[in-house]
Amino acid sequence: MSDQQANSAPEESFVSHLxxxxxxxxxxxxxxxxxxxxxxLYPGPGEIYDFLAAPLTAALPEGTKMxxxxxxxxxxxxxxxTAMVAFVLALPFVLYQAWSFVAPGLYAHEKRLGVPLxxxxxxxxxxxxxxxxxxxxxxxxxxxxxxxxxxxTPAPDIEAYLSFVMxxxxxxxxxxxxxxxxxxxxxxxVVSVAKLKxxxxxxxxxxxxxxxxxxxxxxxxxxxxxxxxxxxxEIGILAAQLVSRPVREESEEHSSAVTDDDLRQAEEExxxxxxxx
Numbered sequence: 116m117s118d119q120q121a122n123s124a125p126e127e128s129f130v131s132h133l134x135x136x137x138x139x140x141x142x143x144x145x146x147x148x149x150x151x152x153x154x155x156l157y158p159g160p161g162e163i164y165d166f167l168a169a170p171l172t173a174a175l176p177e178g179t180k181m182x183x184x185x186x187x188x189x190x191x192x193x194x195x196x197t198a199m200v201a202f203v204l205a206l207p208f209v210l211y212q213a214w215s216f217v218a219p220g221l222y223a224h225e226k227r228l229g230v231p232l233x234x235x236x237x238x239x240x241x242x243x244x245x246x247x248x249x250x251x252x253x254x255x256x257x258x259x260x261x262x263x264x265x266x267x268t269p270a271p272d273i274e275a276y277l278s279f280v281m282x283x284x285x286x287x288x289x290x291x292x293x294x295x296x297x298x299x300x301x302x303x304x305v306v307s308v309a310k311l312k313x314x315x316x317x318x319x320x321x322x323x324x325x326x327x328x329x330x331x332x333x334x335x336x337x338x339x340x341x342x343x344x345x346x347x348x349e350i351g352i353l354a355a356q357l358v359s360r361p362v363r364e365e366s367e368e369h370s371s372a373v374t375d376d377d378l379r380q381a382e383e384e385x386x387x388x389x390x391x392x
Contacts, residue, residue: 139212146208150201160193164273167196170248171276174256175269182270192273199281203244207237228302236295243291244284251283251339258335283336286329290322290344297351301359308359311352318348 183189210233322344330336
């Protein structure tokens with residue numbers, strides 16, 4: 116009977132983890148659905164899409180509008196945009212659910228990273244999207260419009276524009292997470308600050324390669340992604356240095372305390388041996 120209980124214990128633990136994962140996914144979906152419903156009521160999917168399309172429409176010739184090729188595209192695309200905005204607004208709660216699922220398997224000093232990681236990740240992702248919307252889009256669209264022949268009247272499709280926007284938002288949002296990634300790697304002991312400094316030149320090359328792949332084939336958008344990534348890498352190194360100092364001091368104190376205990380035990384043993392003699 117004890118063997119059966121020992122065999123069933125891992126299965127019960129695995130099932131309980133699956134149940135917890137399901138519950139946290141449902142909570143995340145409910146939070147996104149609540150934000151989605153609120154955004155549909157106010158300001159509405161149409162207003163949200165008009166705000167998203169403002170950088171492009173400002174670069175188009177006066178009187179030119181975007182087009183919808185599909186039959187249900189004018190209905191589905193604004194809803195997709197609203198769902199994207201709802202996910203961004205619910206992102207802190209989604210990250211909290213993910214962290215709560217992983218946290219029980221971490222050490223105490225690793226659990227203390229939870230709230231700072233969630234807050235910083237959310238802020239940096241939002242800053243990346245804002246930088247892309249308010250700076251990059253305007254520069255890119257005006258740059259592209261300046262190269263268009265006068266015999267062509269650009270009329271972009273709204274679904275193609277949504278795909279482009281989501282790709283750019285994801286690229287800039289993730290690229291702004293570089294400091295968080297570096298701090299986590301240093302805090303967990305995966306890499307040292309000295310190694311990050313050694314890899315600086317490799318990261319710069321990789322940043323320009325990623326920018327060339329992800330962004331449109333124009334110099335403006337590529338530089339707008341690669342340069343902030345390089346600057347954020349330097350910020351990540353500075354933040355990792357600040358974070359690694361307490362850990363280093365703590366480990367030194369711990370090692371010195373262990374050494375003192377070992378010496379004390381050795382002295383006691385030697386004194387016992389002398390007494391027995």
